[in-house]
Amino acid sequence: MVERTGTSIRARLRAELTEEIKSAARRQLAAEGANLSLRAIARELGMASSALYRYFANRDELLTALIIDAYDALGAAAETADARHRRRGDHVGRWLAVTRALRTWALAYPSEYALILGSPVPGYRAPADTTGPASRTPLVLAGIVADAAAAGALADVPAPPVPAKLRAELAATAERIALTLPEPMLARVILAWTQTYGAISFELFGQLDNLIDRRDEWFDYQARSMAALIGLH
Amino acid sequence: MVERTGTSIRARLRAELTEEIKSAARRQLAAEGANLSLRAIARELGMASSALYRYFANRDELLTALIIDAYDALGAAAETADARHRRRGDHVGRWLAVTRALRTWALAYPSEYALILGSPVPGYRAPADTTGPASRTPLVLAGIVADAAAAGALADVPAPPVPAKLRAELAATAERIALTLPEPMLARVILAWTQTYGAISFELFGQLDNLIDRRDEWFDYQARSMAALIGLH
């Protein structure tokens, strides 16, 4: 399926229709849940269901496209939230701004969040294309901590030791993504990102119902706790 | 649908067949993913698909039964892991034992874990019956911390302040479940449980692929970090 990106009329129409299909799919995803129906999408666009297969080989391929888009959107939300924060030395503020933006995005697009960070869609295996966009969000968080480390603005928080071999693995990962961050720091960032993900998922998937109503304050409390655990101040 | 639990032959056969249907459903869930097919279950049991509806009114009802069972199994795993730990005063050890047991259960029954703690199944709304079994697991964790607090074995860890109104809400929750734990402590337990959930989900849903291979050590590091954050020592 070699896609000639010529500016021919045909290519442009094709790109536009592809985009329309995806947005119809997103709409249906939000309305009906994760098992989207190709026939319903086709119906909404006023075309035959078989015509859809000219644009996406099967349902999985459509899902993959949506997943990649969602990862990119989430990553973009994180990046702009960080970039918009003026006082670059206020690392806690940046951490709060980014994690809040992640939560806001998730609450605005719950079905797409569930698509990328919920349980895998039945019978669907994620292709390798998704690993790139997926790392965008944690990279923003790691970047904030790297900035703080470079500025010598990380408090010395006591933490459990990181086993040597795990440490080596983390070092290799840091090098692979060109991140200058001591391994114990990287470990804490991943841990904090894991907690943030858990907090958003808990809220989104209803685990907080009948437990905590003041969601905004609760999220902020957690984000501040994680910032403190990392050593931001 | 009043269920007379008489010990008649019919009632016993009904209970047995109900159990067989559930275990067939579990098997299919593990093999095929979350969208289980009633017809396939019926085929496996050698009965007509319509006969299944004598036992479960619809697919959702079967799913609900599986979800309740899974919550109970996860809660039981947590409780036995805690009960088996001899040195009751070793609160860190108990915390580690319980969280490890949760992870082990999740790795052993990934599809059932996804059922209860992953993204909600499309078009399925959780009935109220699930809230009881769902709270079993976090209650075990809270119990450990309550024991530590009662024994005066909680270190004074600096933590962000909990806003007054949120604090009141937490106090109400603690009272409702008859838990004697100061609100800041309860907040940290929920936060740690959230992190644990995130850690297990990350590993299970493939977010750790190409990032961390030494899964056991990584999980232990996180569990110890959360124990330290709570103040267990």
Place this chain on the structure above:
DNA sequence: TCGCTGTCAAGAGCAGTGCTCTCGTTTGTG
């Protein structure tokens, strides 16, 4: 300008799904 080629939408059709209704049969009980 003509004709060829690749692209496209549409329709029919296959195998599968959840679910309902009906029809005999079996079973427990008054």
Place this chain on the structure above:
DNA sequence: CACAAACGAGAGCACTGCTCTTGACAGCGA
């Protein structure tokens, strides 16, 4: 023993993803 409740099987409806075939159209070289 008789009757009502419970039960299994089958047909059928509306729906799904997906494939194959058919006919129409656009863009290009000769």
